[in-house]
Amino acid sequence: MRGNNLVTKANNLIETPLKLGVVEMRIVIVLISTISPHDDEFKPYRFKISEFAKMIGVKNKNIHQQIKDYTYSLMSQPFYLHDNLQVTWLASAEYFPGEGVVEVEFSPKLRPYLLQLKEKFTTYRLIDIIKLKSAYAMRIYELLKQYERIGSRTFTVQRLKELLGIEDQYPVYADFKKRVLVKAQQEINKHTDISFSFEEMKTGRKITEIKFLLSSKSADAKASVLSDPDKPAGARHHTSSRLRQQLKEEFGLQAKAIDQVLSQYDKHYIAENLDVVRADAKRGRIKDIPAYTMSALKTDYRKKRSGLEEEHIASQQAKQVESDLLESYIHELSQQVRDYITNLSAEHIQQELDGLKYSVRTLGIAIVDDEVTDPFSESGSYFIQYIQKKYFKDYTFERYCEQKADTDARLIDEE
Structure with missing residues (x-):
């Protein structure tokens, strides 16, 4: 498990109301970060309990029993993914005391929300959420990360409480603001790759909506494609702005060359050729990545396909x-x-x-x-x-x- 692993979730899974504690949230995202983008089915995921406990912040002496309690909780608390589907996060968790190992499997019904995602999903680095100390901050981070490129997101206070699993708590808005919003803001702005401020909107005298204003921390937001060769670019949703950023920050092209590429080639063509560049870089075949990238796009290094x-x-x-x-x-x-x-x-x-x-x-x-x-x-x-x-x-x-x-x-x- 590495902090630079990526966590990828379908947006409708992120938009699901959840009632999880901070350690349970960490367990879920750590497990998701171990999924390979090439997996067609869930696999049994094995971890050294000592390493796993360290990653999710369990530090007491009896870590084995604590991990058991948390995995049991994740199997015994179903949640709604939509009106007709109740599901739990884990299908099983098996412990091997002699080896100090735990083996877990996701519930099969989660497959459409975690595997082979081609559209309507959000990806972030494990390191950008694992340091957060409250479950509220972790959930708000995910909900805002979806809208990072848009730059803002608005919730009614009630809807935000529902998504955080606290719809019946903090009836006084001032308490909700102090204990949830401000605390999450401090943590997210300090530890993650985004920061936010928020505006309060009223209906009459009552604050009924929160508008979050987002910004990216540019130095931290440069998640290099070449440093994560297992994540295929073609599997991501590409827009001109994202491709422009990729070509500049990840493949080293200058502004003039980027303008030429974006005006001359289709975005899917570009993305698929970037996959080839990444694969060749992984094999150590490239000395000059920008030049190789331009050659790939000009010549089309993709595998030739049949007409069908x-x-x-x-x-x-x-x-x-x-x-x-x-x-x-x-x-x-x-x-x-x-x-x-x-x-x-x-x-x-x-x-x-x-x-x-x-x-x-x-x-x-x-x-x-x-x-x-x-x-x-x-x-x-x-x-x-x-x-x-x-x-x-x-x-x-x-x-x-x-x-x-x-x-x-x-x-x-x-x-």
Whole structure:
């Protein structure tokens, strides 16, 4: 186990409410960090108990019994991954006292959330979370790390409490702020590769939302591809900004060369050739990485494929592009509706609320006035749907794609 191991989790697993202590959280992320990106199935993962205990911060004399207690807890506390799936983290934990070894296996139902992830996942270094001393800080780090490139993330106070597993605790906001938010901020800003500040937003006199403002610590954020050869670049989600950063920081290209590469080649083509460069670097075949990288991209060092394989890959890439566009459209639409509602006056909200109640009068749906501006409540969800259908029905996916194509074309012309 090394601190520079990577932890990769599906975003919907990160978005799952969890009630875990700090040591249990550490056990989970250490185990995840041992998974190889090439694994198709979970394997039994073996650890020296003494090394394992040191990694997760168990220091008392009877470490064997403590580790047993923690693994038992992870097997006996199911959680919901979605409404119809209850699952535990571990399927088994077997101890070998004569060898000082523990062997653990993940629950098979976790496979889609931890193995062979191609999209909608988040990756961070083990070293950036293992030093955190509270489970709240660890969970907030994961939730914010997802939005690192966006730079901000907003939660209702209630939703954040649910995700942290403390929805029934800290009824006084000042206590929640002091014991959870500020404590997590101090730890994350000190020990991890990101830092954050936060703004409090009110509904009336009550603080109902927290907006986190994120920034990367550039010196720490340079996780080199070449220093982690087992993580295939082609398996990651690539955008132009991420590829630009990779080509500069990880493969040593200058700005002019990067501009040339990004304008000349498709991002999937670039990512797959970077995999080849990485593999050859691992074998010690490269003396000048920037020159070799440019040669790989110019010549195409990828394994030649048959026409059928190329058609299949092109089809998969087209599906991925459409999936990415749809996800961006949903996010953009949701943000526009949310901004629209936020800017409504109290009088206008009441008018829209009356309209919503009238529209569902025959459906037996109860609307709670105080919950209308909470998107995570049932009434809030109905209100959002009502506003979306009333004012944003013309903002279709097709229209979004047309606007994006026009914007992209304009940006290319400006360059």
